[in-house]
Amino acid sequence: MILQAAAGAALGKFGAAIGAAVAAIAAAIGIGNIGKASLEAGARQPEQAGHYRLTAIIIGALVEGACLFAILVCLIGINS
Amino acid sequence: MKWLRLISVFLLTLLPATLAAEELDMNEYLFGHVGDSYGWHITTINGHPVSVHLPVIVRSRTTGWHVFSSKHIEEGEEYDGFRIAAKGEQYEGKLVEQTPDGPVRPFDISITKNVFGLMFNSLVLVLLVLFGVRWYRKHDATQEAPGGFTGLLEMLVTMVEDDIIKECVGPDYKRYSPYLLTAFFFIFVNNLMGIIPFFPGGANVTGNIAITLCLAIFTFLAVNLFGNKHYYKDIFWPDVPAFLKVIPLMPLIEIIGLFTKPFSLMIRLFANILAGHIMILGVVAVVFLTAKLGVAMNAGMSAIAVLFGVFMDVLELLVAFLQAYVFTMLSSVFIGLSRQHEEN
Numbered sequence: 001m002i003l004q005a006a007a008g009a010a011l012g013k014f015g016a017a018i019g020a021a022v023a024a025i026a027a028a029i030g031i032g033n034i035g036k037a038s039l040e041a042g043a044r045q046p047e048q049a050g051h052y053r054l055t056a057i058i059i060g061a062l063v064e065g066a067c068l069f070a071i072l073v074c075l076i077g078i079n080s
Numbered sequence: 081m082k083w084l085r086l087i088s089v090f091l092l093t094l095l096p097a098t099l100a101a102e103e104l105d106m107n108e109y110l111f112g113h114v115g116d117s118y119g120w121h122i123t124t125i126n127g128h129p130v131s132v133h134l135p136v137i138v139r140s141r142t143t144g145w146h147v148f149s150s151k152h153i154e155e156g157e158e159y160d161g162f163r164i165a166a167k168g169e170q171y172e173g174k175l176v177e178q179t180p181d182g183p184v185r186p187f188d189i190s191i192t193k194n195v196f197g198l199m200f201n202s203l204v205l206v207l208l209v210l211f212g213v214r215w216y217r218k219h220d221a222t223q224e225a226p227g228g229f230t231g232l233l234e235m236l237v238t239m240v241e242d243d244i245i246k247e248c249v250g251p252d253y254k255r256y257s258p259y260l261l262t263a264f265f266f267i268f269v270n271n272l273m274g275i276i277p278f279f280p281g282g283a284n285v286t287g288n289i290a291i292t293l294c295l296a297i298f299t300f301l302a303v304n305l306f307g308n309k310h311y312y313k314d315i316f317w318p319d320v321p322a323f324l325k326v327i328p329l330m331p332l333i334e335i336i337g338l339f340t341k342p343f344s345l346m347i348r349l350f351a352n353i354l355a356g357h358i359m360i361l362g363v364v365a366v367v368f369l370t371a372k373l374g375v376a377m378n379a380g381m382s383a384i385a386v387l388f389g390v391f392m393d394v395l396e397l398l399v400a401f402l403q404a405y406v407f408t409m410l411s412s413v414f415i416g417l418s419r420q421h422e423e424n
Contacts, residue, residue: 057402058405058406058409061348061352061402061405061406062348064348064352065344065347065348065351065352065406068348068352068355069351071351071355072347072350072351072354075358079111
């Protein structure tokens with residue numbers, strides 16, 4: 001009976017939803033770390049704060065790229 | 081008086097409370113808006129669809145070239161043997177020709193919604209830049225500074241040139257400036273036009289993987305066609321212990337890296353813009369999804385959806401600029417890496 005349920009497409013959608021949630025967690029952890037590091041560096045050296053802000057935004061975009069790749073795969077998984 | 085205005089604006093967000101409740105097909109709604117189509121559907125008034133009919137240009141293997149307006153095949157009808165494949169069929173959503181062997185895809189170079197959006201946005205970009213050029217013809221740039229829109233353009237171009245191109249490409253940046261500046265403004269203008277919800281904006285050009293693939297291919301060519309001898313030596317015969325070179329482990333990894341870098345450029349831009357569009361569409365869909373739950377629930381959720389939608393739209397503005405910036409920066413870093421001189 002479990003095998004029948006597992007064979008259904010519902011398991012695929014379940015897996016895709018879990019994947020999307022994990023990708024969101026990964027993005028949050030990654031970007032949170034970037035924020036923490038850039039604020040700590042800015043506190044140590046306030047005259048370079050603008051440089052740190054720019055670097056943080058750029059690295060945020062790069063981390064977001066990796067997580068959105070996972071989100072894309074999950075979207076495809078939910079739809080087929 | 082100020083509070084009265086605020087409250088009346090807030091009450092406007094509750095207007096959708098009088099909707100008729102019709103079932104919303106999320107899949108068709110989402111992918112109909114972010115996907116490609118043969119005509120540009122703008123709205124539906126009283127059940128009558130209002131759309132811009134774009135030309136369909138196909139060449140079938142048996143009957144030659146056909147050029148006709150998309151209004152003939154809009155509702156799933158057949159014209160000249162061509163029709164749009166229905167749901168569940170093999171080429172769903174695409175133009176197929178009915179042959180004795182079953183439906184087959186003809187050679188299709190139609191002006192679809194994305195193609196038209198691409199052409200229109202490119203025209204907008206060319207007009208914007210040429211408008212800025214006009215000022216520089218009439219004034220001496222070393223004596224006075226431009227104001228107004230030309231000043232904004234100069235600010236943007238100077239920022240891209242000084243902070244991204246000069247810094248990341250290195251000494252011979254002038255050769256690559258045209259391509260990198262074009263890439264930045266192309267991506268920026270297309271991202272911005274994709275956020276505008278009405279015609280002629282909203283075509284989701286950069287959220288189409290074919291277009292980001294072409295941009296990534298251009299960067300790939302710019303990096304590899306003009307690479308240094310030192311660059312190719314580092315890929316195929318790097319300065320590592322012999323057991324890594326002979327297997328060949330390092331060269332294989334480097335060659336894979338050659339392709340993964342533009343691939344990540346493509347996926348990053350595509351996923352960011354597509355995800356942003358889908359999120360905004362999802363937030364707006366809340367209005368329609370809660371229509372069946374009663375007027376009060378619908379009104380409340382619509383108010384939240386409008387506010388959250390405004391926030392998502394402003395975030396999309398940031399993402400539009402940031403993705404163009406990151407694409408240009410990474411392209412210039414790759415180009416700079418391919419033109420490095422031997423370090424002693």
